[in-house]
Amino acid sequence: MLLASTPILAEELGDRDRTSHILNIVDDLWRGSSSYAVVTMQVKTEHYTRSMRMEGWSKGKEKTLFRVLEPLREKGTMTLKSENHIYTYLPKTDRTIRLTSGMMMGSWMGSHLTNDDLVKEARLEDDYDATISFEGLRDGRNIIEFTLTPKPDAPVVWGKLLLMILAGGYTPLLENYYDEDMQLARTITFTDMKQLAGRERPSVLRVVPADKPDEYTEFIYEQLELNIPVNDAMFSKSSLKRR
Amino acid sequence: MRIFTLASRNVFRNWHRSLVTMLAMAFACFIMIFFASLMEGMMQGSERSVVAMNMGDIQIHAPGYRDDPDLYTRIENAEALVTEIEKQGFRAARRIYGYGLLAANMASSGVQLRGIDLKQEMQVTELYKHVSSGQWLDEGDVNGVVLGKKLAGTLGVELGDELVFVGQSADGYMANELFRVRGILKSVSDGIDRMGAFMPMQTLRDLMAIPEGAHEIVVLRAERTTDLEVETAKVKALAQGQEVKNWKQLMPVVARMIETADVQIMIMLVIFYIAVATVVLNAMLMNVFERIHEFGIMKALGVSPWQLVGLVFAETFILTLVAAIVGLVSGWWISDYYHFHGIDMSAIAGSITYGGIAFDPVWYAAVTTDALIYPVVFLLIVAAIAVIYPAAKAALLTPVKAIYFR
Numbered sequence: 032m033l034l035a036s037t038p039i040l041a042e043e044l045g046d047r048d049r050t051s052h053i054l055n056i057v058d059d060l061w062r063g064s065s066s067y068a069v070v071t072m073q074v075k076t077e078h079y080t081r082s083m084r085m086e087g088w089s090k091g092k093e094k095t096l097f098r099v100l101e102p103l104r105e106k107g108t109m110t111l112k113s114e115n116h117i118y119t120y121l122p123k124t125d126r127t128i129r130l131t132s133g134m135m136m137g138s139w140m141g142s143h144l145t146n147d148d149l150v151k152e153a154r155l156e157d158d159y160d161a162t163i164s165f166e167g168l169r170d171g172r173n174i175i176e177f178t179l180t181p182k183p184d185a186p187v188v189w190g191k192l193l194l195m196i197l198a199g200g201y202t203p204l205l206e207n208y209y210d211e212d213m214q215l216a217r218t219i220t221f222t223d224m225k226q227l228a229g230r231e232r233p234s235v236l237r238v239v240p241a242d243k244p245d246e247y248t249e250f251i252y253e254q255l256e257l258n259i260p261v262n263d264a265m266f267s268k269s270s271l272k273r274r
Numbered sequence: 275m276r277i278f279t280l281a282s283r284n285v286f287r288n289w290h291r292s293l294v295t296m297l298a299m300a301f302a303c304f305i306m307i308f309f310a311s312l313m314e315g316m317m318q319g320s321e322r323s324v325v326a327m328n329m330g331d332i333q334i335h336a337p338g339y340r341d342d343p344d345l346y347t348r349i350e351n352a353e354a355l356v357t358e359i360e361k362q363g364f365r366a367a368r369r370i371y372g373y374g375l376l377a378a379n380m381a382s383s384g385v386q387l388r389g390i391d392l393k394q395e396m397q398v399t400e401l402y403k404h405v406s407s408g409q410w411l412d413e414g415d416v417n418g419v420v421l422g423k424k425l426a427g428t429l430g431v432e433l434g435d436e437l438v439f440v441g442q443s444a445d446g447y448m449a450n451e452l453f454r455v456r457g458i459l460k461s462v463s464d465g466i467d468r469m470g471a472f473m474p475m476q477t478l479r480d481l482m483a484i485p486e487g488a489h490e491i492v493v494l495r496a497e498r499t500t501d502l503e504v505e506t507a508k509v510k511a512l513a514q515g516q517e518v519k520n521w522k523q524l525m526p527v528v529a530r531m532i533e534t535a536d537v538q539i540m541i542m543l544v545i546f547y548i549a550v551a552t553v554v555l556n557a558m559l560m561n562v563f564e565r566i567h568e569f570g571i572m573k574a575l576g577v578s579p580w581q582l583v584g585l586v587f588a589e590t591f592i593l594t595l596v597a598a599i600v601g602l603v604s605g606w607w608i609s610d611y612y613h614f615h616g617i618d619m620s621a622i623a624g625s626i627t628y629g630g631i632a633f634d635p636v637w638y639a640a641v642t643t644d645a646l647i648y649p650v651v652f653l654l655i656v657a658a659i660a661v662i663y664p665a666a667k668a669a670l671l672t673p674v675k676a677i678y679f680r
Contacts, residue, residue, distance in 0.1 A: 078346050079446035105448060119440060121450045126438045128377040134384060137375075141446040 050161045056201045063257035065090045073249040094266040120271040143238045143248040158185035173198040215241040227255040281588035295557040296597045302550040303601025306649035311609035315640035317535045323633045326400045329521045330492035334513045348487030363496045367394035368488035374441020378429040385471045389478030398494045408433045408457030416477045418456030422470035426458045443483040551660040558664040570676025579669035586665035594657040598650045612639035
């Protein structure tokens, strides 16, 4: 209901308010105040291709929990992000491990995302100063391009972000991540619009590292529920073992 | 020959001064031999710490592995290569590595897992002797691991404690396994102390899904006396397409330190012998001045200037020779003593690390021909140079003036 009224609202607001307003909408696409999702992750690298189906819950931006559903070999593996810590529960050994800072740049579950990405997964508006760097037609589509530069004290590893969204509906199309030397580090593309949680949303996120263009990690949303009641106790370390 | 008889008589005539001069020279020679053999011992000990503990003489990696230790950058035909290298008289061992997180209770640390071919490794390195508590690896105990000293401290584990490993295996899945602490190493090198975890090779192959290949092959020369560069070239010829480096190239800092020890010995030698030279110069100069009258009479009796030079040189030579023998014998003896007993530095320095390598805190001397011969040769040369001036002085005297010199 909010979504329907946004285009009109946005024009009435000032420039600054407008950018933050749009960014909030983009952020809320998959998260909301709480969420439940079933996602298939497909990873293709030079050395292996794998697929993994998992379910995840989130609450606010600090708490996230993933549980692997498939393949059988990894079923039950859980990743809990609570505040700034990441815990991994491993059913094979029946142990919970807290990842140390040394592991943060390591790959998360063999994907092209790092554990650090998971911890730093932030709301764009909190960590970045946004400006609209392009607005209008590009490749036959009416788009808005944002340039996001990290705030001075933001715990962000990137130099800047370029975010391209469709002007109508504010659907993200493309997100470019630049490292501290302003070299393109990775690209996330958003495709396959699908009815999810009551509205059309891109259901496929594809992460491509810039240095290995043949590799990718794809997140395919099968199911998404937003703003549902989620119990806080779910995100505690002790709950990992009990599931 | 008559000159020598005369010279030895002269030496004995003023035996007080002769003794003092001789002792000064003998002492310098003794100290230099001891110092040189200590330095030689340090060089050999350092090389042993580097080579025998972990590095081996020569290491083979797949190109690029050392810059980026990637799980997939492997030497594919490792087994065959090891066999071939061993045929050439070397000893070689394969190793594989994996990285990940090792946790115990709630403490955790990033680790480098090393899978070791136990039989081969024992031929090449002495790591297996370097266990401070517990035991070295055993093929039968597949989940028993040996940890670096600091790593065990970080994790707060003792023998028999449980460890959980999480990492990413070569097929992209999460590798995780329970291990048990089987042994804890003494200090080896920074890297190993802080993040080294050792296990039988097959265990790591299963864990990381690396059915074959190796990340590293360590090669040891059969004879320590052979030229390292030549041997490296031989291995290079066998391991086509791989990166072959000897330990001096891999550890340039330590190699430089060991090389500069030679220079240090030389500098000490020069400083010491300048002091000895002044003692010799002083003693012989006094000797000559005291006997100007005597030399005058000798000259008047028809002794030629060259014979006088010969006389002064002969006296010095006798003194130096005796001093050299005394110095050599005593220096040899003390070096030999410390060759077997060693000086325990651990009380003063604790554990000694340099360039990331932990060195044996017990310092042994090494008796080498170089350490014995250089000080003696230097002593003879220095004494000969120092005595030129007094000898010339004696030779150039005018007989009449000298006879009346009082």
